[in-house]
Amino acid sequence: MDLSIAQNWFFIIIALAMVMASLIVVTTRNVMHAALMLVGALAGSAALFVLLGAEFVAGVIVLVYIGAIIVLFLFGVMITRVEIGRSQSLDHERKWPAAVIAIGTFAVLAGSSVAFFGDEEIEGVAAVRTSDIGTAIFERFVVPFEVVSFVLLAALIGGIVLARRDDPES
Amino acid sequence: MFDYHALAPDFIVAGTVLAVLGADLFLPAGRKWLSAVVGILGLTLALIPIATLAAGDEGVRAMLxxxxxxxxxxxxxxxxxxLTGYIVLLMSVAYIEEDRYYQGEYYFLLLASLLGGMVMASSRDLVTLFVGLELVSGPAFLLAGWRKADSRSNEAALKFFVIGVLSAAILVYGMSLVYGMTGSLTFEGIRAASASVAEEPVFVLGILLVLVGFGFKISAVPFHFWAPDTYEGAPTPVTAYLSVGSKAAGFVGVLLVTYVAFGGAPDIWGPTLWILAALSMVVGNLIALRQENIVRLLAYSSIAHAGFMLVPFAAAGLVEGASLNQAFEATVSYVLIYGIMNLGAFAVVIAAARRTGSGQIRDWAGLGSYAPGISILLTLFLFSLAGIPPLAGWYAKFVMFLAVLQDANGWTIVLAAIAAVNAVIALYYYARVVQSVWMDAPPEHINPEPEPTGVSPSLGLAFGMLAVAVVVVGVFPELIAQFAKAASLIAGG
Amino acid sequence: MTIAQFLVLSAALFSIGIYGVLVRRNAVLVLLSVELMLAAVNINFVAFGRYFADATAGGQMFALFIITVAAAEVGIGLAIVLLIFRNRASANIDELDVLKW
Incomplete structure (x- = not known):
């Protein structure tokens, strides 16, 4: 990787921030902080997508993930009153085996990727335009697009049924 | 660009899903069961275009x-x-109406999940396969928690959900690596591009992660631990659906990715699935021996059956020049027959559990003396699951052994031996239930007087049809064999 | 930029997510860790899509579908957590002990 290119410095800063944020997500004793740090990690991925020329996906990440999903999480945290302050009971005792598994997974995945791709550059081709994505959704990917709308509808209806408080008489 | 005739079955079922939801808005509270009738009519309608498509001789219709x-x-x-949808709807009507659990929404979710399975069966790229799988599992998570006031049902849903989203994340990570190595999302493209990268560690990791993801869905050991708890806690008709529909969807995924997408890399998935098959059979059956609850027994037996279904993959992947078609056909036959007999077993379990007021096997002792009809059917389905001729289960085991022994090498012979030992173990615990039902005296607290309501007509229809199917398929296995043979053409060799 | 740097980052996020899933007891926190794993998958897909200059935008499309499915999953998950909280006043996975592991 050529450090003289501004893009690479940009990548390194964002990547480090993302890794730090995700480490906090999985280690913090405060549920609220975990959700907010996930916002940080996802915002970083949105920035990387801009770097990769995928502005539409970056926009969707900001609007859907950060705007909607995380807000849903915060609602969930607040409604269920998971201890919002510092809490001792959030983690298992078995931290070391989990850390070994995680580090092993990272070593295998990262090592094999680096060994195969080496320093192959991402080509400087023109980025996919948003209109291409629109075309792809309604031509090549129209079936999964329709199917995913059923997934959302089912989640909506079923979620309401499970989460609503039943009237005592019915 | 669109072949509307080919899409018609999926369109009709999709319309049915929405019609059931819409009907629920207008039906008065006492007649919510009519939404199940709407569902059954819609499913019947969807069979018409399937029949015309099967009768037509245009071969493969490909789109997009x-x-x-x-x-x-x-x-x-x-x-x-x-057909799974039919049976589960019939099993559900009385069960769900009894407790007035949001019936319209229940049928809506059940049919939506089935639609996901139908989409998966047609999907030939990773995106459609993944989205279809999510449509199978999303509604299933919710259905598992449908008995809202029952904390065991809540826990069943949570456990199933956590494992489900985790396995989906692992699955798509594997898919992303496969995409990265081949540059293609379609199975055809992956297969064409995989020749040059089949030995690369990144590609191997991709395949392994995809198989782990599906391993959770088919509840193969060591990814099975959620299944018994979820099966026991969920409403029993939902459990029947999970153990047949959801598991079949997982097998559709495994069949498509191994034989079609990763057809160029059998030396990766062959040994992996050999291990999963052996572990699932041994662990599933050994733990089933110790179960006191009939649903947990059937849960572990369904884990063991997943192992039997994986056996032909090992033959296809490990033996040079083995007939892929035959192995594929064996797994499809097994899935179809397992579906019939396992749905039957759960239908009878619902009836027997209502009759005895218990799911514990010891409370079922002497059931034969006061409820002979239910006991005969229970015997029929359990012996079919054990593989005793002339019931359908024998043919499933027969084609499985045929596939693994016809072109055999050392590995497949060892696997066949493990399968044979396990078939005997399974026979023991099924027979133990049957023996207790017929030979033992009823426990004191069971009231042998028949209930005034008896078995509901819809449930009776469900297990009546399945009992006929188990016997007829057992005597004339060609009925299933010809479909499985036709389906196996996509295995390509 | 090389493709490998994106893959190493995504491997790191995926592994951190796995650590979170294994260590956390609280269902909401397990779900947050799974979201990290899905974020890693999205990085892979978008980076590979750029690498192959995919004409049908396949990599980006897969990422968009994953985001949509994740939204549905979070909705389902929080409904289940809410239900359990109503009945049990706890969202910790370990305290679910009616059914043994």
Missing amino acids: DGSYVIDDFALVLKVFFI
Whole structure:
């Protein structure tokens, strides 16, 4: 990787921030902080997508993930009153085996990727335009697009049924 | 660009899903069961275009760059999912109406999940396969928690959900690596591009992660631990659906990715699935021996059956020049027959549990003396699961052994031996239940007087049809064999 | 930019997510860790899509579908957590002990 290119410095800063944020997500004793740090990690991925020329996906990440999903999480945290302050009971005792598994997974995945791709550059081709994505959704990917709308509808209806408080008489 | 005839079955079921939801808005509270009738009518209607597609001789109809396909495999599995939907709807009507659990929404979610299975059967690219799988599992998570006031049902849903989203994340990570190595999302493209990268560690990791993801869905050991708890806690008709429909959807995924997408890398998935098959059979059966609850017993037996279904993969992957078609056909036959007999077993469990007021096997002692009809059916389905001729289960085991022994090498012979030992173990615990039902005296607290309501007509219809199917398929296995043979054409060799 | 740097980052996020899933007891926190794993998958897909200059935008499309499915999953998950909280006043997975592991 050529450090003289501004893009690479940009990548390194964002990547480090993302890794730090995700480490906090999985280690913090405060549920609220975990959700907010996930916002940080996802915002970083949105920035990387801009770097990769995928502005539409970056926009969707900001609007859907950060705007909607995380807000849903915060609602969930607040409604269920998971201890919002510092809490001792959030983690298992078995931290070391989990850390070994995680580090092993990272070593295998990262090592094999680096060994195969080496320093192959991402080509400087023109980025996919948003209109291409629109075309792809309604031509090549129209079936999964329709199917995913059923997934959302089912989640909506079923979620309401499970989460609503039943009237005592019915 | 669109072949509307080919898409018609899926369109009709999709319309049915929405019609059931819409009907629920207008039906008065006492007649919510009519939404199940809407569902049954819609599923019947969907069989018409399937029949015309099967009768037509246009061969494979491919759409959208070959990512969505109607071929014999897709048609056979679509019919299987539709019939599973029929039976589960029939099993559910009385069960769900009794407790007034949001019936319209229940049928809506059940049919939506089935639609996911039908989409998976036609999918020939990773995106459609993944989205279809999510449509199978999303509603299933919710259905598992449908008995809202029952904390065991809540926990069943949570456990199933956590494992489900985790396995989906692992699955898509594997898919992303496969995409990265081949540059293609369609199975055809992956297969064509995989020749040059088949030995690369990144590609191997991709395949392994995809198999782990599906391993959770089919509840193969060591990814099975959620299944017994979820099966026990969920409403019993939902458990029947999970153990047949949801598991079949997982097997559709495994069949498509191994034989079609990763057809160029059998030396990776062959040994992996050998291990999963052996572990699932041994662990599933050994733990089933110790179960006191009939649903947990059937849960562990369904884990063991997943192992039997994985056996032909090992033969296809490990033996040079083995007939892929035959192995594929064996797994499809097993899935179809397992579906019939396992749905039957759960239908009878619902009836017997209502009769005895218990799911514990010891409370079922002497059931034969006061409820002979239910006991005969229970015997029928359990012996079929054990593989005793002339019931359908024998043919499933027969084609499985045929596939693994016809072109055998050392590895497949060892696996066949493990399968044979396990078939005997399974026979023991099924027979133990049957023996207790017929030979033992009823426990004191069971009231042998028949209930005034008896078995509901819809439930009776469900297990009546399944009992006929188990016997007829057992005597004339060609009925299943010809469909499985037609479906196996996509295995390519 | 090389493709490998994106893959190493995504491997790191995926592994951190796995650590979170294994260590956390609280269902909401397990779900947050799974979201990290899905974020890693999205990085892979978008980076590979750029690498192959995929004409049908396949990599980006897969990422968009994953985001949509994740939204549905979070909705389902929080409904289940809410239900359990109503009945049990706890969202910790370990305290679910009616059914043994």
